Amino acid sequence: MKTKNISEFIAFNIFRLLSLIIVLVLVAILSFIVVRGVKVISWEFITSMPKEGMTQGGIFPAIVGTLCLVTGSMVFAFPLGVLSGIYMNEYMRATWFKKFMKLMTNNLAGVPSIVFGLFGMSLFVNTLGFGDSILAGSLTLGLLSLPVIIRTTEEALKGIDNTYREGSYALGATKLQTIRRVILPMAYPNIITGFILSVGRVSGETAPILFTVAAYFLPKLPSGVFDQVMALPYHLYVITTSGTNVETSRGMAYGTALVLIIMVLVLNISATLIRKKLNKKMKAN
């Protein structure tokens, strides 16, 4: 073998090895939590209240809390984000203002989630007087996903070739008709993928809900939007770090982590499936 082939051989195998290590890291994290969490998870674990200082019982209120927060944030952020994305990509002319908006949404998409927590606390909890509540938490989480949804929508729309728009106009369709009948159906799978990934992100976020909604221990279900709730990620955080029962509640922690991971897995897999379907459809066209 020539020297340049040897160096290629070595380099490629190093790359292969390093990539393999990343896969192994993921496998290690997942299997670590799955193996220990499976022993804890049961129907009872998912559907009952926490007991004995959160060392026994289940995580039902945390699951309900997270569902409330995800629903609340998406009700707020998804329509607003998609409509804004459509406006910015289809209607807004390319001025300095559009550039500024783009910079701002890009910026906001990268802002650490704890900063959203600060803002949510300052505006929703204190200034508007919602207190620690589902409403305040949902709005904060909604704001967190708003820039992401706007951007995925814009990207989805931008990916559609202009010939489709022009073809539609040439047939006498109005702008609204073009968007509704031609553009949106094509962008739809990408927008939905973005939506699912946002749900995944929102359901796992802890920092924004620390000071806007999350309750340490609240063994009852919320009765309105002004109630506090427990949430899965925050629950995992508190039972692993604070309290006197850190060791005895380990089992609960594994179970909670597993539920979180399963949620993320399901969401990610469905997003991947939708994207695959889209790719096939695009190829068929």
Next chain:
Amino acid sequence: MKKIFEKAAHAVLFTSSTVSIITVLLIILFLFREGVGLFGKKPIEDGQVLLVNKLNPVSKLTSDELKNIFDQEYTNWRKVGGTNDSILLFRIDDIFNYYTEEELAGIDTNIQLLNEKVSELVGKQIGMVAFISKTQLVLNNKVKIIEVEPVSVSGFFGGELWFPTSQPAAQFGVLPLLLGTLWVSLLAILIALPFGLATAVYMAEIARPSVRSMLKPVVELLAGIPSVVYGFFGLIVIVPLVQQLFNLPVGETGLAGSIVLAIMALPTIITVAEDSIRNTPRSMKEASLALGATHWQTIYRVIIPYASSGITAAVILGIGRAIGETMAVLMVTGNAAIIPHTILQPMRTIPATIAAELGEAAKGGMHYKALFALGCILFLITMLVNITVEFISGGKRIKR
């Protein structure tokens, strides 16, 4: 009819994007309004004053000096530019050390008497500094109030002490937090970089499509796992590992945080770098191969140099992600707000500080404002990261 619908749709779309714009601006407004409020205010608790003898030439103290005085690090007024007198600390409970029970008779009901006694005492003792509440204040001609220097921008960024709840004056020195954040994030990137870049190159150039389609979900899953789960994993696996490996008293160190952050920053680095590597024009690659270069030579002589701006963007975005990460870091770095000397000691980052302390900070108080100022720093760092990436990529679309 059609026209009305068009108009209505336009109006709805316009409104929603206006709402989005307004919320974006509101975030900036609220963050900075609270954060900027920290500066120019005195770091002494509301309603408290410091009383000294009028003959004492010192009229102004910084909060660092105050801390040293009340920690009894400084025992002589010379240290803070005064006369050669020893410092006598006085808190309201100390009154019984100076007066007899008879002299203080009826003091429980007669606040006025207590107040007069305090001022009388300070007037007699040249070296005394009394930390009392404003309601206890009776000024006579032998005492004066000592001023506390307000929080300044340079004091905030250059201060080496972060004691936001210390009495009588809080210390808001952001340096230990800033350094902690930088140490943890930069080491995280150093760890993540070889793995991230190798995987990006492997996925984009070397791997067969079937292998690539297996690696892609792996990266997506790594990005999707909630940070609190990483924190949990770090706390149970990585922290004890670090502790055993380096034989440390505690495993919650900057290094443990860096390792967890490295895993978390990987997806960002891989996605952005792979994207830019794949964007290398096919013609350049083929030209290199046609000249007889091997695939490897093409990769490191043609493709990587071409994609270098994208790779730099990937690194910067990775750093940005690491700097802003909150929960995982909060759970594994040990959170000691001291200036770090080695990576093997507990550290505290800016986001972790906000998460750990905001719950205890009184709304609208100095501590609360200081945490918002930290939020502003994070926001500015993010902005810097984004603008840099925009600048480096030079208008090329960077997918994040």
